[in-house]
Amino acid sequence: MHKLNKISKRFWNKQPCNINHSKKKFLSKEYFDEITKKRYFVESHIKKFADFKNCKNKNVLEIGFGIGTDAIQFLVNGANYNGVELSNKSFDITKKRIEIFNYSKKSILINDEAENLLKYFSAKDNFHLIYSFGVLHHSSSLSKCLNVIHKLMNKNTICKIMLYAKNSYKYFLMKENLIRYEAQKGVPVIDFYDHSDVKTIFKKFKIINIEQDFIFPYKIKPYKRNKYEKINHFKFMNKKIFRILSKNLGEHLLITLGK
Numbered sequence: 477m478h479k480l481n482k483i484s485k486r487f488w489n490k491q492p493c494n495i496n497h498s499k500k501k502f503l504s505k506e507y508f509d510e511i512t513k514k515r516y517f518v519e520s521h522i523k524k525f526a527d528f529k530n531c532k533n534k535n536v537l538e539i540g541f542g543i544g545t546d547a548i549q550f551l552v553n554g555a556n557y558n559g560v561e562l563s564n565k566s567f568d569i570t571k572k573r574i575e576i577f578n579y580s581k582k583s584i585l586i587n588d589e590a591e592n593l594l595k596y597f598s599a600k601d602n603f604h605l606i607y608s609f610g611v612l613h614h615s616s617s618l619s620k621c622l623n624v625i626h627k628l629m630n631k632n633t634i635c636k637i638m639l640y641a642k643n644s645y646k647y648f649l650m651k652e653n654l655i656r657y658e659a660q661k662g663v664p665v666i667d668f669y670d671h672s673d674v675k676t677i678f679k680k681f682k683i684i685n686i687e688q689d690f691i692f693p694y695k696i697k698p699y700k701r702n703k704y705e706k707i708n709h710f711k712f713m714n715k716k717i718f719r720i721l722s723k724n725l726g727e728h729l730l731i732t733l734g735k
């Protein structure tokens with residue numbers, strides 16, 4: 477395994493993504509329900525981007541499923557779900573989560589790096605959707621992962637990838653050391669991207685759409701206690717202006733691709 481993936485694996489094993497988003501009994505149904513509620517309340521754009529409602533009987537491959545919140549949405553909406561995850565701790569949590577919600581028969585979970593996906597799948601698996609949210613900017617080699625994804629696609633496959641946006645409110649604050657970490661400190665992010673980077677990096681693909689979304693407007697301390705108190709400059713901001721800012725300076729670069 478590449479050194480950077482080893483570092484990444486160690487990090488995500490210590491703190492699987494969003495694992496602290498509920499104080500309910502760890503691995504209980506209530507624990508997972510609270511995590512789900514928080515995710516789609518705070519990051520409501522994910523539902524639109526992933527288009528969970530449109531995946532009945534579709535073959536979905538998710539790369540870097542973390543603790544499986546989106547995985548469950550794909551399954552609840554009738555997908556045949558396949559997923560790969562680097563961190564064995566996150567893998568175990570998602571496996572358990574899928575068992576609790578009774579979807580084991582509709583899912584195939586792999587504990588490995590995305591770079592190795594061709595060991596398990598090919599374009600013959602006829603994926604309708606290859607989905608990866610907030611993952612590939614953590615991998616050792618984005619270009620290697622994209623080559624693999626490209627080989628797994630056929631002309632009917634849609635690929636949806638979220639990468640961190642460079643031209644974003646969060647990135648600008650980070651550059652001035654003013655960043656507020658809403659979740660976890662020290663995340664091993666390799667890079668941030670803008671629209672023109674996407675055109676270069678994804679030149680093998682057909683680019684269907686590139687959008688930006690998501691500015692985190694809440695005070696961190698209350699947020700960690702599940703209280704949603706906006707920081708003052710967002711509290712007093714008109715909703716329409718907040719939307720415009722999110723669409724132009726959101727930290728999530730939402731990329732939709734074909735082959």
Ligand SMILES: C[S@@+](CC[C@H](N)C(=O)[O-])C[C@H]1O[C@@H](n2cnc3c(N)ncnc32)[C@H](O)[C@@H]1O
Binds near residue numbers: 541545566
């Ligand atoms: C920020 S979390 C996002 C998890 C999930 N997609 C979500 O939105 O909640 C990044 C995840 O990607 C996984 N990951 C990082 N590099 C990976 C790779 N090369 N192959 C597979 N998974 C990877 C990490 O272990 C971690 O669980």
